[in-house]
Amino acid sequence: MTSTSPAATPVDAMLAAARTMDERALRAQLRDEARALGVNAAITDVVLPFLNALGQAWERGDCSVASEHFASQVTRSWLTGAAVGDPDASSTAMDPVVLACPPGERHDLGLLCFHVLLVRSGVPSRFLGSDTPLPGLANVCRAIGASGVVVAATRRRVFEAHGSALQVLARQYPLAIGGAGADADIAENVGATFLPADMRRSLAHVVRWHRGEAGGITVSA
Template identity: 80%
Template sequence: MLAAAQTMDERALRAELRQQARDLGVAVVVTDVVLPFLNAVGRAWERGDCTVATEHFASQVVRSWLNSVALSDADTSATATATAIDPVVLACPPGERHDLGLLCFHVLLVGAGVPSRFLGSDTPLPGLADVCRVVGASGVIVSATRSRVFEAHGGALRVLARHYPLAIGGAGADADLAERVNATLLPADMRRSLAQVVRWHRGDAVGLTVSA
């Protein structure tokens, strides 16, 4: 896939993702193919083995595949039934453009039957609170690659956590930050995070709690 990205071979990249999804299922492709692929692109970029343009191209192909599977999963009967359940809302704070990890998590949630609304990168936090109110969010998941992005919005996140169970994830999230903003820290391992959010959403685990 890295070779296909380097030669801008979109057809080969898409065909590989489609084939792997047929063989392994979407969830496994997200955790075992897409995330390692994005990291491989990142390492190649850091080594100077691929250009910023290649990284943008790979990110866009992955994004469009993730969007297409999220849409088709949202139409399946399991998730259609689940629309009666309050959704989880997913967003990156202002200043954070790295939203592909969160989009991967959205696809995993939808596939597991947890209704999810993905707002993506650079989301103004007052707007995020509005969306939560409109959809009657059962919880909010905010992710960022750099801890300073969370720190810059600590006050607004604490306010959000007073109204909705809040969880933070991504490479910029840590236990100390989570404690400071009254959030639950989601593990970097997306399978473990997914299991935690699914349990919490079904209401059979302490998982995320609303602070007083």
Template identity: 40%
Template sequence: MGVSTHVLRAWESRYNLLDPVRSPGGYRLYGTDDERRVREVLALREQGVSAMEAARQVLAAERAGAAAAMGALADGDLPADVGQSARDTMRADPPVLVAQLLDAVTALDEDRAHAVLDTAFLDRSVESAIVDVLVPFFVRVGEMWELGRIGIAQEHFASSLVRRRLGALSLTWGIGTGPVAVLACPPGEFHDIILLGFGVLLGRAGWRIRYLGPDTPVASLASAADLTRPDAVVLASRRPSGFRAHAPALRRLAQAHPLWLAGRGTTPRVLEEIGAMHLGPDLVADVALLTAAARDRRRAREESHEAAHEESGASADSEPRS
């Protein structure tokens, strides 16, 4: 396969990619599954994927396939005339993925939940996985909790599971020269997963993210905004009271920085009291809206600076010379 023993051992120890057995003499013996994984990693490496990411993708696809097979056995085998492409489409269909994820979370089955997430992120774009799978999933989790169909344990399990997955996608938030966004939830608001997902989408659109997270004091948010001079401050809450309880401070913040409110707590009355702008439930459209607004603000600043420079030059030319 053209891979040295040293590399094979590194992939085994670092990524758990291989599972060899020992011969009576103590030598490693690799099986057909090991060979297949190595070949798949090498194929991804040729496409420019790092060894770590390639190993993750290979193992994720394997887990997803195992989970799908278990689901088929539990529900009865699919008809023989259903082709492989149709099976793959069914596995990657967002409503199916949401249902599978809910089942896994209800059972507190971490391996199965990760397998479903692997399928979502491997078979779909990151944007689609977040917008079409994770957002509807958390809406359903909230509904099921309110109806008493799941408990606090399942809700916390779901949040922890997805937070870790989204956290891995946030590692490049501080890189680049794009616009800056400060993201937070007001005091008393602890549900920030959708805001975190929005941060991932912004980051993939070139934004640099300063994520303050849940239960952020408004004074701390204002200090962060003054320090970073962001192109957008996004504050999310599920309840209007999360905003209205801090209306005077948020009004001052909106006068100093471009403040956008998001979540179910964003009512017309709240927007009027605070003087902020509104982000709706369509996360992809919101990314485009913030990006356009940041571009317009920067263009306006540049034009203002140019006008001031021209005025200064004109004033200098009009001064009498001695």
């Protein structure tokens, strides 16, 4: 294959657009995938694989820090628009789920993807993003009548550093943890549900949980 060959997959095309900082091409690919697959399948089947491939390319030195930042920002902007694309899908009459990353955690793109999946599945979600203070979160949940909280982090030690605050939160609200730093052990330690990396499975669980159909500490197989 020569360097002028067309990109083999949507992810390849998006990586090529990231490397050359071609915003129009990257946005067109995101738009076309959403039209072809629907927003949720575009996120699980294209956007998440793209973000993973982008991270790996950055780690290998195949993509500059600037290109990675550019592509992350364009994707963030698209995701933010996708979350408000269909306001009727997320009824304001229902209790929202609150999504946050603990203090010290800036990796929030995975959680933003989960937010869009929830909203597009009819579950109202309030995305607070990175660096959210945990001690005051229960008050926030009370004020907005939240049905539960999802906390995400990329590194296990971020959950460990905030273990006490998470335990307190879990006593007051149904709590789930996800992201690359989450595992079943730490979830059990803080009294939370563990959400696996497979966002389809985790989404199905939180949708059931929100409807009052799921409980317990683990997501069923």
